[in-house]
Amino acid sequence: MSPSGLAGMFVPCDGGSPDFEGFTLLMPAVSVGNVGQLAVDLVISTLRMPKVGYFYTDCLVPMVGNNPYATTKENSMELSINAEVYSLPSKKLVVLQIRSPFIKDKYKPFCQTLLSWVESSKCARVILLSSSHAYQRDDEQLLGTPLRYLLTPALEKAVKGQIQELKWKEMEKVAAYPGISDAEKVLHIPGGGITKLLFTESCSRGIHMAVLLKFCSEGDNIPDAFGLVNYLNEWLQLIKIRRKSFMAASPEWEIPDPSAQWKIPSSWRLLFGSGLPPALF
Template sequence: MTTFYPVANFDRKSFSNATLILPAVSLGNVPQLTSDLLITSLGLRRIGYVGLGDTVAPFSGKGDDGEIVTGGLEVYGNEGSELYVIQQRSPTLKTKKDEHVELIRQFIASSSFGLVLILTSLDAANQDDAQLLTPHQRILPPSSSSSSHKTLQTLENTLPPLQLNIDSDFPTTGSSSSSVYPPFLPAAGLTRRLLSTLKDSSIPHGAITAWCVEGDNSGDAMSLAQVVLRLLGIDDHVQLQQPKSWEGLFGTVNGWSGGAGQDSELYG
């Protein structure tokens, strides 16, 4: 089954052993904003689509260079590069969740990626006091192959494992939730399903979580993007750049509040 539709004669053999950054639509759209930053800062170009866009809410608009961008699963990178990024600009349709996850699974399975990193955001209302000092955590499968992959080794050594203390109303309760995989993830969208579908695959994978609240989440995205660059070992060589599409994203530059930045009454 064809799941990837390349543009400009892109050769999908370039995916072999490369790293795929996969954002999960979650609280504050922090993963999508992070993908924006990575695409712009690394000079990545759209090289294809996963699926026909029928699993997400219809959307189209103009990109930074005047091109048409969609809400579907767009893949960015450069032929022969070692990093590719998926961007999804509109939410997954509720009736298409299973189909959406299966589409991603088939794309990953047929592309021979060397590593898949899922980015997700979590509701900070579930954050404990200790995690206030550690805004990012890692999720690795119990039978993680991190010992054989340099980036996952770095992930394991850099970020603490996600620990959740969830009320008993939830299916994975208390501190024992760390023994359940994938764990319950508050406000993380389809992250659990994505981790579940990759759990039994031979492709090395893991997730990076970011605690946040809804508002001006550009700072959260900048912080998460820095974590990704550090894990990839290129943080000293890349200067993060905000895309043009962010202008006015969280309010006008000269807001009616009288401030010099975003409208503080709206976004704090």
């Protein structure tokens, strides 16, 4: 079989065949600020999810590196590649982490092969964590929270009540020809990578998919990642949020402190490179 024919094929670590039937597949888009990828890092690290396989694909730039979730000197020597799969059966959760950008013109083959795998593995739903350029918001999108969601029609029927209870804000459609005509509205996710393509393909194939995204800008995107993973946790309840008490006049108030409860992976120490050499000064 040619490499293109193998694009997106799941390869288990131990040669077995993990059962993902009824699982939620969580994955990032490679999008502005890498926010989805950073949020997925927090999920894998906090839940201590074991690696169960990888995707053999010619759609992503090849890469290899050390274990990004190392906890000891021994497991820091383990290697990681561009698309790896982690699983936690107790929560019926499977995670695909993507660590490199897409090769030009490979977006569509990747999306099609990924969705075929989702169908064959019988995952119950897919949740895509993404981001979009804050500076390209329209007037309506500037109001309120920078977090948005999208649901395919198939998933909307199943979870509409839950989402309404959360009081989340759906991603708005924007004018196809801004400043000329507001008659035609389209879904526009600038900086979102494969987000729009994967979502529209899922709609046409009847796949249960949700997109959770945050408007942001390039820079230090760690706060954006915490914001997005906390948004996800409101729905999936992956971790329990302990409450921190403090005295403010009377009575005693309790506030959630969610970000402190996610475990930052060891690889984040090198997120901005090493420090400046003292010899420079």
